[in-house]
Amino acid sequence: MTHMPTQKLRQAAHTYRTILDALEEWVVVVDHNARIFYLNRPYARFLGVNAEEVKGKKVTEVIENTRMHLTIKNGVTERLSMQRIRGSNMIANRFPITDQGKVIGAVGTVIFHDTYEWKRINSHIKALLAEHEFANQTAPVDTQQPSAQYRLADIVGDSKAIKTLNQTITQVASGDVTVLLRGESGTGKELYAHAIHQLSDRGDGPFIKVNCAAIPENLLESELFGYEEGAFTGAKKGGKAGKFQLANGGTLFLDEIGDLPLSMQAKLLRVLQDREVEAVGSTSSTPLDIRLITATHRPLESLIKSGDFREDLYYRINVVNVSLPPLRKRPEDISKLAEHFLQTLSRRTGRRAPKLTAQAMTALLDYDWPGNIRELENVMEAAFFTATDRKIPLSLLPTALSRKTENDVNSAFTNPPHISNTGTLKEQLDLAEKAALKQSLTEYYGNKTQAAKSLGVSKSTFYEKLNKHGLI
Numbered sequence: 001m002t003h004m005p006t007q008k009l010r011q012a013a014h015t016y017r018t019i020l021d022a023l024e025e026w027v028v029v030v031d032h033n034a035r036i037f038y039l040n041r042p043y044a045r046f047l048g049v050n051a052e053e054v055k056g057k058k059v060t061e062v063i064e065n066t067r068m069h070l071t072i073k074n075g076v077t078e079r080l081s082m083q084r085i086r087g088s089n090m091i092a093n094r095f096p097i098t099d100q101g102k103v104i105g106a107v108g109t110v111i112f113h114d115t116y117e118w119k120r121i122n123s124h125i126k127a128l129l130a131e132h133e134f135a136n137q138t139a140p141v142d143t144q145q146p147s148a149q150y151r152l153a154d155i156v157g158d159s160k161a162i163k164t165l166n167q168t169i170t171q172v173a174s175g176d177v178t179v180l181l182r183g184e185s186g187t188g189k190e191l192y193a194h195a196i197h198q199l200s201d202r203g204d205g206p207f208i209k210v211n212c213a214a215i216p217e218n219l220l221e222s223e224l225f226g227y228e229e230g231a232f233t234g235a236k237k238g239g240k241a242g243k244f245q246l247a248n249g250g251t252l253f254l255d256e257i258g259d260l261p262l263s264m265q266a267k268l269l270r271v272l273q274d275r276e277v278e279a280v281g282s283t284s285s286t287p288l289d290i291r292l293i294t295a296t297h298r299p300l301e302s303l304i305k306s307g308d309f310r311e312d313l314y315y316r317i318n319v320v321n322v323s324l325p326p327l328r329k330r331p332e333d334i335s336k337l338a339e340h341f342l343q344t345l346s347r348r349t350g351r352r353a354p355k356l357t358a359q360a361m362t363a364l365l366d367y368d369w370p371g372n373i374r375e376l377e378n379v380m381e382a383a384f385f386t387a388t389d390r391k392i393p394l395s396l397l398p399t400a401l402s403r404k405t406e407n408d409v410n411s412a413f414t415n416p417p418h419i420s421n422t423g424t425l426k427e428q429l430d431l432a433e434k435a436a437l438k439q440s441l442t443e444y445y446g447n448k449t450q451a452a453k454s455l456g457v458s459k460s461t462f463y464e465k466l467n468k469h470g471l472i
Helices: 004-022 041-047 068-074 115-135 160-173 189-199 217-225 262-274 300-305 311-317 331-349 358-366 372-386 406-413 425-443 448-455 459-468
Strands: 026-031 036-039 078-085 088-099 102-112 179-182 207-211 251-255 291-296 320-323
Touching (some): 026 068, 179 189, 189 291, 300 311, 331 372, 358 425
Parallel strands (some): 179 291
Antiparallel strands (some): 026 036
């Protein structure tokens, strides 16, 4: 006679068998004796067994490090439990199956097939939460230890280049891989280093940053690796922990690593290879558990050829290479960034933010920004404090931004239909159309939806025109 609990399990399994086999999650069902009653096909393939042949076997004989037999014994649900199977760390759930208060079996699911998958999804969730907090102006919690100040949501821009970059950062952050951030000065490399730390599993740990170009060479070793009491003349009593020791359990960000002296490059390479650091004057080493992020605006490959940067160190730090676009490659973000800086200053000072005039905005859009976002921020800060009548005219911007004569600027906005009296009718109309597009973008601070509406065209048509005139 069929055991009643087993019969009920068979009825349930028959109903859901097709569904369970189609799931990406791995599923095992055991009976009240902790023997396998059902194993879905994806789980069986991973384990390298035949699902039908293992029926009736004790689950402990088929799945290593399982706790399903304990779930049967104590009737307690286990969620998000770590389990190592065939050399990989899995994330599993285990649920008792009860009938009239008695445990008649249990079901187990593996929802993340390795810890990397869990970390990647965890980073994605953190990014979504950060966006939500930013939208609701929720400030990050203050901590005693040095921590990252910026989140991905704090980075301004909705251009295609920035969206792609943010997706890459979210994906990279989930692992513990070493990252090299590359880009011109002022492109936001430090902000992205903060964001990677915040999104990683080390987000609650320390975030220590070092500007390799800002510390004198004779002090760099003691700053990075620390020193023992009496290690040299002037050493503090009790010694001092270095940046590597302070970053243990968290992230170390080495900015401007291309400026690191050759003598220090050899010592840094040794620390990274051995995963331990020895303070100056010490006879013992401290094990390291850090994630390394580096950044540079210098061409490391050229420095290797000139003998100014070690090739072996280059390959050690260049595991994942992330390039940040210069501001001139993302012009559609300029107006949004300018407004962001003005509003930030407004909140800080309590003063109403002035508005950029059409001519001033055109000058911002036409400029190449060699100093990138940092230069734009400085320009907006100067304009904010010198503006009167709540406006920022062209005259308040640096000379480099307003080299065009007033006639050149005015011709683009005050007389768009008569920009030129030479050329064919089509050429003159094209010039007028381009001027009208630029004027609408300026008046609505880069808001393409509003700009298109003001010109009486659809958004898709507006984008086609922008593309035609090279304004995207």
